[in-house]
Structures are given as structure tokens and as C-alpha cells.
Amino acid sequence: MARLFSRSGRGDWLRDLPFSTVAFRRCVAIHRNLDGAVFPERQSPEGRETARGVALRALRAGAAERRMKVEELPGTWEELRRPEAGGVLRDNPFEGLPMPRDPEALARASFATVGKGAALAVFNAEDHLSLYAASNAPYAAQWRELDAVLAGASHEAPFAHDTAWGYLSANPDHAGTGLALSFDVCLFGLCLSRTLDPALRALDRLGFETVPTFGPFAGDESSIDAPGCRYLVQSIRNAGTERDIVGRMDATARELSRQEQNARFKLLDAASPELSDFVARSVSAGAFARQTGQAEALDVALAVLFAADLRLLRLGARQRAAFADLVRVLSYAETVSADKPADPAAGADDRARRAALLRPLFAPLLPQLDPLP
Amino acid sequence: MQCEICHLHPATRAVTRKIAGEPRELYVCDACARTAASPVAAADGAGPGRDVSDLLFSIGFPVPASKKAKDRICPGCGLSRGELREKRRFGCPRCYETFETDVRTFLSEQIPAAPRSRETPAEALREREVAKLKASLAKAVKEDRYEDASTIADRLRALDPDGGASAPERGDG
Numbered sequence: 001m002a003r004l005f006s007r008s009g010r011g012d013w014l015r016d017l018p019f020s021t022v023a024f025r026r027c028v029a030i031h032r033n034l035d036g037a038v039f040p041e042r043q044s045p046e047g048r049e050t051a052r053g054v055a056l057r058a059l060r061a062g063a064a065e066r067r068m069k070v071e072e073l074p075g076t077w078e079e080l081r082r083p084e085a086g087g088v089l090r091d092n093p094f095e096g097l098p099m100p101r102d103p104e105a106l107a108r109a110s111f112a113t114v115g116k117g118a119a120l121a122v123f124n125a126e127d128h129l130s131l132y133a134a135s136n137a138p139y140a141a142q143w144r145e146l147d148a149v150l151a152g153a154s155h156e157a158p159f160a161h162d163t164a165w166g167y168l169s170a171n172p173d174h175a176g177t178g179l180a181l182s183f184d185v186c187l188f189g190l191c192l193s194r195t196l197d198p199a200l201r202a203l204d205r206l207g208f209e210t211v212p213t214f215g216p217f218a219g220d221e222s223s224i225d226a227p228g229c230r231y232l233v234q235s236i237r238n239a240g241t242e243r244d245i246v247g248r249m250d251a252t253a254r255e256l257s258r259q260e261q262n263a264r265f266k267l268l269d270a271a272s273p274e275l276s277d278f279v280a281r282s283v284s285a286g287a288f289a290r291q292t293g294q295a296e297a298l299d300v301a302l303a304v305l306f307a308a309d310l311r312l313l314r315l316g317a318r319q320r321a322a323f324a325d326l327v328r329v330l331s332y333a334e335t336v337s338a339d340k341p342a343d344p345a346a347g348a349d350d351r352a353r354r355a356a357l358l359r360p361l362f363a364p365l366l367p368q369l370d371p372l373p
Numbered sequence: 374m375q376c377e378i379c380h381l382h383p384a385t386r387a388v389t390r391k392i393a394g395e396p397r398e399l400y401v402c403d404a405c406a407r408t409a410a411s412p413v414a415a416a417d418g419a420g421p422g423r424d425v426s427d428l429l430f431s432i433g434f435p436v437p438a439s440k441k442a443k444d445r446i447c448p449g450c451g452l453s454r455g456e457l458r459e460k461r462r463f464g465c466p467r468c469y470e471t472f473e474t475d476v477r478t479f480l481s482e483q484i485p486a487a488p489r490s491r492e493t494p495a496e497a498l499r500e501r502e503v504a505k506l507k508a509s510l511a512k513a514v515k516e517d518r519y520e521d522a523s524t525i526a527d528r529l530r531a532l533d534p535d536g537g538a539s540a541p542e543r544g545d546g
């Protein structure tokens with residue numbers, strides 16, 4: 001228990017926001033490939049190893065120009081994420097990044113951190129080099145830093161680029177600017193006020209992909225009983241310059257947060273019975289949990305923070321920190337699509353363990369629920 | 374007969390390469406013989422003369438035989454059009470020339486009309502250019518060269534759309 005809730009300097013991305021439960025992370029990824037090389041998937045293992053060496057050297061050079069260090073991380077993505085194995089990535093904000101969905105690509109990748117966890121470098125997944133940054137800082141700031149590192153790196157080893165198509169990648173979605181942006185949002189307000197669908201449709205029209213996110217550990221069940229308020233919004237249209245794309249994404253994140261906050265205020269103003277029902281349900285689900293899936297645990301934990309934001313629940317500073325940590329720990333998983341086949345037998349231990357984790361946090365909140373008349 | 378790799382040029386020679394462990398003869402043009410020789414030779418056996426670029430270009434598996442005459446194959450990495458369409462993944466930078474129409478299709482799936490571009494090589498360069506333009510704008514205004522100033526201002530706007538001219542963001546008060 002104490003281990004799971006250890007303090008971490010990097011957990012602040014969650015607490016920094018006044019509405020900590022709306023948009024809780026912005027992620028920037030930039031993908032590059034070495035000039036004159038076959039893309040990783042079609043390289044021989046020794047070709048890939050050479051590519052990794054070249055890309056790593058270039059990255060070190062680029063990072064050094066920005067006075068940052070590159071530290072290689074030993075192990076696979078799975079190993080790095082596993083808390084039991086002292087997961088190196090545990091205290092970094094890289095949980096749940098939109099990594100390649102191709103398991104083979106992820107399995108052959110290797111990793112490094114840049115600037116003490118300011119960015120994560122991934123070698124030879126779909127691309128020779130991908131840089132990820134994730135925090136709640138605006139996209140523009142995050143992108144500028146990564147771009148500068150890559151500009152430095154390109155002096156050491158040029159990246160595959162074409163005047164017509166921009167930067168080249170095995171994945172056509174990465175071609176052009178090589179930029180991929182995403183943010184996590186928790187849209188309880190829109191969901192409860194039944195205005196989520198128009199918001200999601202608007203995002204779709206604007207060229208964003210919204211993926212419902214759940215955070216199962218490997219083999220965990222999917223989403224069946226989750227309220228479905230948590231989404232990953234990804235930029236899939238890469239038209240224009242990096243600056244356009246980054247600006248558009250910042251504006252979208254801001255606008256969506258604003259709409260969500262308005263929805264929450266409206267629910268509050270109307271003293272919506274759905275709202276108090278939702279909060280009461282979430283607190284009860286946590287307080288009496290016996291078997292809890294990852295997605296459900298995350299949803300009820302976020303619901304408590306949400307209710308606290310709206311002053312429907314009072315949380316002491318330590319309680320608040322504990323819930324924020326809980327969300328952080330639970331978010332620590334990869335994004336899977338909603339149609340991932342569920343294996344009900346898997347992770348039964350996890351479900352009980354998770355429930356045991358929730359109960360002592362949620363039970364003290366029970367007295368705050370309004371008794372029924 | 375046409376070259377079995379690019380299907381563009383007449384085949385001028387036969388090359389033998391190992392495909393799935395079996396030696397196979399392919400009829401190829403001069404250009405493909407040259408480009409195809411290096412990756413396949415590199416994949417087959419390591420000679421002492423191999424340098425980094427050989428390794429970077431070395432592909433991990435044999436070039437598949439084309440099933441149909443029309444199934445074009447990338448000379449850089451041996452990816453066939455069929456494979457590309459099935460997996461929606463390119464094999465190497467040369468795939469972008471080889472399968473240009475497919476690139477267009479893939480990219481138009483996600484982009485309506487706008488051009489793709491990048492800021493070369495980095496933000497730093499652009500900022501330097503903006504600073505330079507701002508200085509010459511100030512100079513032009515000072516010297517009453519208003520036509521020049523307006524041209525410079527246009528260039529500045531193109532480079533830095535949200536620099537100074539745009540309305541400041543509203544705070545939450």
C-alpha cells in the first residue's frame with residue numbers, strides 16, 4: 001500500500017490543474033527515421049541494432065545541445081511498466097501513452113529517457129526514433145523542446161525526408177511532420193448532462209479521433225460496466241505546419257475543457273439529481289468494492305476528484321493527494337480499444353487486490369453522502 | 374521482358390538470390406540489379422567490407438516473389454504493393470516514390486486539401502528569421518519605406534501568424 005502511494009515529484013501533472021479531472025495529460029510524439037535506412041519492420045535484427053546505435057548517438061548529441069542527458073532503459077515495454085519489477089517508468093508520466101498498437105513493433109522496441117524523464121525515446125518500434133513528452137504543459141512548449149532536440153540530432157544523423165511528403169515513416173499517419181498529439185480527458189459533466197455525443201461528433205468533424213480509454217493491466221477485463229467518461233483525443237489530421245497542428249490541438253483541449261466545465265457548472269446549478277446519484281454511486285462502489293476492474297476503479301476514483309472539484313465532497317489535503325495518486329497508479333496502463341476481447345478469468349487476483357485498495361479510501365467518504373429522505 | 378522488380382525497365386540480366394533459403398533467379402534491369410544486390414547480399418552474408426549504411430539498409434527477409442506482373446515491388450526494401458495495401462505500412466523511404474499513388478491515397482484519407490509541410494530544420498531557424506524580419510520592418514518604417522514595410526509585414530505574418538498581431542487570449546478573470 002505504502003509503495004503504491006509513494007510520493008512522486010512527477011505526479012504533479014494531475015494536481016496542478018484547477019479542474020484536475022478534466023484534461024489530465026497532453027502527450028506529444030515525434031517520429032523520425034534515419035536517412036538511407038530501411039524502416040525497422042523490414043530490417044534484419046543486426047540492421048535494427050545498428051540503427052538503434054546511430055539514432056541513440058544522434059539523440060545524445062541533440063539532447064546535449066539542450067543540456068539534457070539520455071539514459072538507456074534496460075528491458076521491454078512490459079517490463080518497464082510493471083510495478084512489481086520496480087518499473088522504471090512508474091514514476092514517469094508515460095503511462096498510457098499512445099504507443100504503437102502492433103504488439104510486435106512494441107516488443108522489439110528499446111527505450112531511453114531524455115532529460116531525467118522529460119521525454120521518453122523509443123527506438124525501432126514503427127520508427128527508428130520516436131520521442132514522447134507527456135505533461136499538462138501546453139503542446140506548443142512541449143513540442144518546441146522535442147523539436148529542438150531532434151534538430152540537434154539531425155546534425156549528427158540526418159532523418160529521412162522528402163520535399164513532397166515531409167518526414168518519411170513506415171506508418172503513413174506519421175509521414176509529413178511526424179507529429180502525433182493526444183490528450184486524456186474525463187468528461188463526466190458532458191456525459192451526465194447528455195451532451196457528450198455532440199461534443200464527440202464535433203471532435204470527429206474537426207479531424208480528431210476519440211478513443212474510450214480503459215487502463216487494464218495485461219489480461220484485465222474491458223469496459224463493460226464503466227460509465228465511459230474517459231477518452232483519449234488524438235490528432236489524426238496532420239495538415240499544415242507543426243505550428244498549426246500544435247496550435248489547433250491546444251485550442252481544442254482548451255475548448256473541450258471549457259465545455260466540460262460549463263456542463264459541470266450547469267449540473268451543479270440545476271442541483272441535478274443525476275449528479276448526486278452519480279457521486280453517491282461512485283463512492284459506494286469504491287467503499288463496498290469486492291472485485292474491481294481497472295476501468296471501473298479509475299472511473300470511481302476520478303468521480304471522487306470530480307465531486308470534490310464541485311464541492312460535493314470535501315477532501316482533506318491528504319485525501320486529495322491519495323486519490324490523485326490512485327488515479328495516477330490506475331492510469332498506469334496502455335490504451336486499448338473498447339473492442340478488446342475480455343478474458344473474465346484473467347486477473348482475478350488483481351480485481352480483489354484493487355478492490356482492497358479502494359475500500360479504505362472510499363469508506364471515510366460515506367458519511368458525506370446525503371441520506372435518503 | 375520487363376524487370377521483375379520495378380516492372381518499369383527491360384530486364385537486362387539475371388541475378389540469383391536466396392529466397393527463403395532457396396536460390397532463385399530473377400530477371401532485373403541494371404538499376405534494380407545494383408540496388409537489389411546490396412540489401413540481399415548483405416542479408417545473406419557478412420563480408421568484412423560492410424559499413425554502417427549496408428547494415429542500415431539490410432533487410433531481414435527475402436524479397437517475396439511477385440504473384441502478379443502488376444504487383445510492383447519496391448527496389449529499396451522488396452515490399453510489394455499487395456503487402457503495402459494489406460498492412461498499410463511502408464518498408465523504406467523509397468517506397469514513397471515506388472508507390473506514389475498509394476501514398477496519395479493514404480494521405481488523402483486523413484487530409485482534405487491542405488499541403489503538408491514542415492518547418493525546416495527547427496523552430497530556432499524560424500525564430501531567427503522572424504527576429505531578422507522584425508528588425509528590417511522597424512528599419513523600413515523608420516525610413517518611411519512603407520511599401521517595403523508592408524511586404525516585410527506580410528512575410529512576417531506568414532512566418533509567425535500568432536506573433537503580436539492576434540488578439541490576446543482571454544483569461545478566466
Ligand SMILES: [Zn+2]
Pocket residue numbers: 376377378379380381382401402403404405406
Ligand atoms: Zn528494375
Ligand SMILES: [Zn+2]
Pocket residue numbers: 447448449450451452463464465466467468469
Ligand atoms: Zn521500400
